[in-house]
Amino acid sequence: MPQHIKSTFLFDNIFPAGTLCDFDTFGTGRDGRVFVDPRGGIVAEWVYLDVYHRARKAAFTGTEAQSQLAGTPYALRHAAVSTWLNAGVGAPHVAEWAGHSVEVLLRVYAKCIAGQQDEAKRRILQATRLSTADTGL
Numbered sequence: 001m002p003q004h005i006k007s008t009f010l011f012d013n014i015f016p017a018g019t020l021c022d023f024d025t026f027g028t029g030r031d032g033r034v035f036v037d038p039r040g041g042i043v044a045e046w047v048y049l050d051v052y053h054r055a056r057k058a059a060f061t062g063t064e065a066q067s068q069l070a071g072t073p074y075a076l077r078h079a080a081v082s083t084w085l086n087a088g089v090g091a092p093h094v095a096e097w098a099g100h101s102v103e104v105l106l107r108v109y110a111k112c113i114a115g116q117q118d119e120a121k122r123r124i125l126q127a128t129r130l131s132t133a134d135t136g137l
Contacts, residue, residue: 048073081105082112088119 029036035043052073057065070076077098084094095105 081109085109085113086115088116 028034029040033042035048037043037047056070060069070079081094081098084097085091091102091105094100094109095102098105100108
């Protein structure tokens with residue numbers, strides 16, 4: 001599946017309508033891309049980077065802007081994938097949205113998953129506990 005199709009899937013399935021962009025007003029490119037050049041074509045990488053770095057400089061304090069925090073657009077992607085995993089979204093869903101196999105996703109991001117042990121134990125207990133309906137009591 002082409003990356004821009006995955007991105008459309010992501011927008012449609014994660015973000016509520018209208019929260020990121022008003023597609024009815026601004027539309028999309030001919031192939032469904034959100035960002036296009038003035039002639040409707042693919043935006044050059046240097047354009048993305050220029051806009052990204054200007055936005056980062058405007059949004060961050062001077063100290064933050066001098067740091068490595070979100071130094072590249074890829075850092076935002078990494079942060080999003082890590083956030084989804086830590087929110088408890090299943091690895092198969094996150095892998096599909098990120099364009100990874102589950103194997104690659106877990107190899108790269110397993111070290112980012114933290115603090116879910118108590119919730120996992122609670123779910124296991126809940127799943128293995130016999131209900132009164134199961135025992136006939």
